Amino acid sequence: MNNFIFENATKVYFGQGCVKEYLSCLTKSSSTVLLAYGGGSVKRNGVYDEVTGILKAAGKTIVEFSGIMANPTYAKVQEGARLAREHHADMILAVGGGSVMDCCKAVSLAARYDGDIWDNFWARPGVISVDPLPLGVIVTVAGTGSECNGGAVITNEEKKIKTGRDYPKLNPRFALMDPTYTYSVPARQMVSGGFDILSHIMETYFSGPNEDNVSDDIMEALMKSVIRNLRAAIRDPRDYTARSNLMWDATMAENRIIKMGKKCDFQCHNMEHQLGAFTDCNHGCGLAVLHPVYYRHIYKDGLPKFVRFAENVWGIARGCQSDEELALAGVNALAAFIKEIGLPTTLKELGVTDESMLKEIADSCGISAGSYRKMTHEEILKIFQECYA
Ligand code: NZQ
Numbered sequence: 001m002n003n004f005i006f007e008n009a010t011k012v013y014f015g016q017g018c019v020k021e022y023l024s025c026l027t028k029s030s031s032t033v034l035l036a037y038g039g040g041s042v043k044r045n046g047v048y049d050e051v052t053g054i055l056k057a058a059g060k061t062i063v064e065f066s067g068i069m070a071n072p073t074y075a076k077v078q079e080g081a082r083l084a085r086e087h088h089a090d091m092i093l094a095v096g097g098g099s100v101m102d103c104c105k106a107v108s109l110a111a112r113y114d115g116d117i118w119d120n121f122w123a124r125p126g127v128i129s130v131d132p133l134p135l136g137v138i139v140t141v142a143g144t145g146s147e148c149n150g151g152a153v154i155t156n157e158e159k160k161i162k163t164g165r166d167y168p169k170l171n172p173r174f175a176l177m178d179p180t181y182t183y184s185v186p187a188r189q190m191v192s193g194g195f196d197i198l199s200h201i202m203e204t205y206f207s208g209p210n211e212d213n214v215s216d217d218i219m220e221a222l223m224k225s226v227i228r229n230l231r232a233a234i235r236d237p238r239d240y241t242a243r244s245n246l247m248w249d250a251t252m253a254e255n256r257i258i259k260m261g262k263k264c265d266f267q268c269h270n271m272e273h274q275l276g277a278f279t280d281c282n283h284g285c286g287l288a289v290l291h292p293v294y295y296r297h298i299y300k301d302g303l304p305k306f307v308r309f310a311e312n313v314w315g316i317a318r319g320c321q322s323d324e325e326l327a328l329a330g331v332n333a334l335a336a337f338i339k340e341i342g343l344p345t346t347l348k349e350l351g352v353t354d355e356s357m358l359k360e361i362a363d364s365c366g367i368s369a370g371s372y373r374k375m376t377h378e379e380i381l382k383i384f385q386e387c388y389a
């Protein structure tokens with residue numbers, strides 16, 4: 001394994017009823033809470049009433065920061081930071097999915113920082129001297145794993161850049177994770193989030209080193225868990241076992257544990273983020289379109305791992321196939337799973353309907369240093385074109 005340092009500062013409270021049991025105690029030291037949420041699902045499924053009821057009973061002043069959109073923008077971050085400053089919020093409580101959590105991480109830093117957070121944080125990664133506002137999260141959809149890392153993926157609409165970085169100071173202080181909160185997630189978003197989990201694991205698994213390492217073994221177990229439990233949750237959206245496994249799979253995929261000793265690829269994420277910056281497409285759906293095509297480009301460069309993936313994750317028995325055939329069978333099994341769970345398989349289905357945009361998007365993508373083969377912008381364009389229709 002490669003050398004590493006491991007730390008994760010987020011304390012997790014997991015399970016049915018955890019918000020009722022712990023939220024009041026976790027907000028004890030704050031008086032004004034910036035309560036952040038998305039487009040209103042929390043008002044329809046009862047989560048908002050439960051959370052505000054607890055905060056009011058504890059005598060908190062609540063400042064609402066609502067309407068955080070999927071693919072949160074830098075402008076929205078600035079709005080949240082202004083609110084936090086104006087009302088002297090001493091804690092941020094993010095209630096939602098990756099978009100709400102990421103936006104709030106950015107707000108927690110921007111509210112305390114006098115400089116321009118885009119120029120000095122996302123565009124030019126360095127260390128920011130201020131400590132962010134304390135942040136707690138209540139997760140309502142399984143997917144990004146943002147609850148247990150310092151990642152904040154933000155879209156700068158003017159510059160057409162969607163980017164993030166894992167900055168340990170931005171780890172939430174606590175994460176409350178009640179799997180029953182995810183029962184109301186629409187089927188399409190559930191499978192999109194599920195594929196995002198799988199993608200995080202694959203982006204880490206398909207990278208060096210290839211010799212025996214515990215991270216790869218954990219990842220095979222996690223991938224099988226995501227596939228099994230996604231199928232179960234599609235059959236029965238109120239299957240608590242499936243929902244709780246998916247919720248924890250998501251956290252495990254992005255709480256840094258499986259990345260230990262690994263290089264990590266994330267080329268598909270780099271490509272999807274720029275598709276998102278230009279077209280505002282759904283994150284997990286974009287990844288579903290890209291992964292099989294990208295893997296057909298690189299499987300020969302990481303052949304032993306792709307063979308392992310076919311055998312250990314998809315249970316494909318080795319017959320008389322060559323290694324290359326077996327590796328491709330694994331990628332085909334992944335593509336078949338994407339179809340089975342109803343995710344898009346082309347950029348057109350994703351809503352990208354102008355092929356002439358693809359070159360500009362491809363040229364704007366970051367190039368991963370951790371992939372089995374370093375991409376060029378020409379090859380990324382080829383991948384986009386193969387994904388198009
Ligand atoms: O906005 P509302 O009305 O709340 O509806 C949301 C939204 O429409 C809905 N939803 C969430 N919980 C629900 C629910 N609907 C019904 N019942 C519930 N309990 O789901 C929709 C999607 O929410 P969103 O937060 O956008 O989804 P997700 O969690 O997939 O987050 C996506 C964002 O996270 C970034 C993505 O790029 C994207 O911007 N990522 C963050 C990462 C990180 N910080 O570690 C890593 C990821 O790779 C990813 O890039």
Ligand code: ZN
Nearest residue numbers: 144196199200
């Ligand atoms: Zn992702």
